[in-house]
Amino acid sequence: MGFHEIRFPANLSFGSVGGPERRTEIVTLANGFEERNTPWDHSRRRYDAGVGLRSLDDVERLIAFFEARRGQVYGFRWKDWSDFKSCPASKTVTAVDQIIGTGDGKTVSFGLVKTYRSGGAEYVRPIVKPVAGSVKVAIARDDKVEGLEFTVDPATGVVTFSTPPDTGTVVSAGFEFDVPVRFDTDRIQTSVASFQAGDVPTVPVVEVRV
Structure with missing residues (x-):
């Protein structure tokens, strides 16, 4: 798996939305009780890198970072401002x-x-x-x-x-x-007009196992 030891611009990740997710398998028995199990020992984090964009310069930096990672091909570091210490x-x-x-x-x-x-x-x-x-x-x-x-x-x-x-x-x-992540999409759609109107692109990022 390809991984670049470079951090996504911290000022762009500030204000992003995201956090840990778990996978739980639930089976409801005939008597109404449940059996719950998980195939994951560790949680996996997801974020939206688009939320932190505040200017067209930010969009340009995002696109440059995205292109240098070849979309989903290469992983990178991500600062989770809610949990980084x-x-x-x-x-x-x-x-x-x-x-x-x-x-x-x-x-x-x-x-x-x-x-x-x-x-x-x-x-x-x-x-x-x-x-x-x-x-x-x-x-x-x-x-x-x-x-x-x-x-x-x-x-x-x-x-x-x-x-x-x-x-x-x-x-x-x-x-x-930092959290090891990759982009969870191979496409970023931006619009100058919509961005100036307060609309920002959705840029999903997901944690990877390294």
């Missing part, structure tokens, strides 16, 4: 925002994750497109130095330590991240 949007990223693993004295690589909790339930989301330079890491709440004690692959979200964390130590991280 390891912490609440109003807070500052710290190295203890998310637990990403526990040391065993051997493992040196850990994938970034973000955990969503509500009541007694939780969902652990893999983070595969962290923003370069934003990742902070700690072992047993002791901050580590990037480039010296650990490295991060911004294309996969894997943190690798120079030496394995000790057995039983908590490995945590904080970060900003």
